[in-house]
Amino acid sequence: MSIGVAAVIVLSGLGEGARRYLRGQFEFIGSNVVGVVPGKAETSGGIPGVGGVPNDLTIADARALEREVRQARLVAPATVGTETISAGERSRQIVVIGSTSENFEIRKLELRAGRFLPKAPWERGTRVVVLSHKLALELFPGVNPLGSVVRVGGWRMRVIGVLASQGVRFGMNLDETVFVPVATAQAMFDKESLFRIALQVRPGADIERVKKRCIAILRERHGEEDFTITTPDSILGSLESILTMLTLGLAGIASISMAVAGIGIMNVMLVSVSERTEEIGLSKALGAAPTQVLALFVAEAAMLSALGGLLGLAIGYAALQTASWLIPGFPFHVPLWAATSAMTLSIAVGTAFGLLPASRAVRLDPTAALSGGPR
């Protein structure tokens, strides 16, 4: 019983922690950011933006959205590719993100030195690059990289800024990334298509309406809906439902272990009944009512399972404490519903499985029970 309850505690703590972690990430990014990616989830069959691309998203599309979606405060087109960057003899494989000045604010980036991409017409591609902190250290150890020239692919680019360490966001490690103007990236990779258009919505705006507006505008331009709009809610929603299913599934397994524990309690109680037949018979001979005998054994079963449940709670919480000490930063948290339902379930299961032995005790014939006496 302890194990079952402890399992429920730990698993729900993990599940809830994961959910909170994701939420935290989302809130950091900004719950008011809407993304447009090419491809419809159904047609490409996978996560939008990855896999086959039916129709390109272009800078012109982004301009159209900027012009016509009133509620959009900032719009940033982005394209992505991989290249080699080199400075002197040092070189590295990196991810190149082609974007605009707006991306700085949308992504909540932080600068360490210099500046981000200039506020210039998106269609103009200048030869400037913003390095990540890690790359700046690797390529220019001990030297200020600002103003230096690096080669990205065959292109000579001037370093105008260095980002502060951002760490991992949604699995994308910005440590291996550089930012260049979007038009430069398009020329570099010889493709017009954008990998994403991000919109930051004005505070207080209705995200659903913005989404509908974007769909309308782009559908007119493309002739069909060959793109997907991702809102934070939709991503959060699908992730949440996956997590919920996972948590529930695991909690289901934990509940099975509780049922097994219940059977264990039943066996313990059955043995107890058979060992105490004399006592039970005596009680009945002395006038104990059937309900009193039943109540006694059911109460014992309930207490056994309650104790087991409490022990399980203690074990579960201790395990989570250890985990959060080992993995600091992960917001392990046990939702109240998990703890209370685990305790309730453990008592209920224990009591239910105690009923059979209890009814056996009740049906004991006092004479048979007292057969330690004379014949």
Next chain:
Amino acid sequence: MIRMHDIWRTYDVGDSQVHALAGVDEHIRAGEHVAIMGPSGSGKSTLLNIIGCLDRPTRGSYELDGREIAGLSEAQLSRVRREVIGCVFQSYHLVPRLTAGQNVELPLVFAGVPRAERAQRVAEALDVVGLSERARHRPAQLSGGQRQRVAIARAMISGPRLLLADEPTGNLDRAAGEEILAHLDQLNAHGLTLIVVTHDPEVARRAKRIIVLEDGKIARRLPANELVSVVDALRNLERSV
């Protein structure tokens, strides 16, 4: 007080049936002191258990104080056991982990009597059997005679009108047994109906009359002072069994 008519108690053993009691008819009046005797297997204890409502007859009618026992539910039976009947057994059947006082208290606990009243009645009951100083002793710390006296106190505490004793002196030496029998006589003198099962003629002699069972039936009824011939009869029976 007790009316039994055509009482049978049958057990199914495999394909056949064993009749522990095979048609017992008997009346016992209030205040009587009756001894039940008979060889082993004659059904003495079975009869006592049925009288004490610890067992139900397979067939027949048993009326206690005018009430037909067969029709009572378990809950009603437990009330009868609590309020009307007291039982004393050969092996005392005290709860080893409770003190003497707590053992005596048990029937009151089942009856839902409040704590203060229980304490007072326990004190009185132990006083009657002369064990007031031993109230806090566990059965293991008491002699056989003392244990049986605790059992008597327990049996009497609810104020029953009928006391059943199954070989009450069976595990006791002569002196202790005498003490117990004296207690029982006293209670009977105060109006308690007393039924004792015994194989010991000395115990049976103290009753007013004796019922002899044989093969589940009443073989003889006789007044206690005719006991000598019964002892012979018993010896004959046991030889032939």
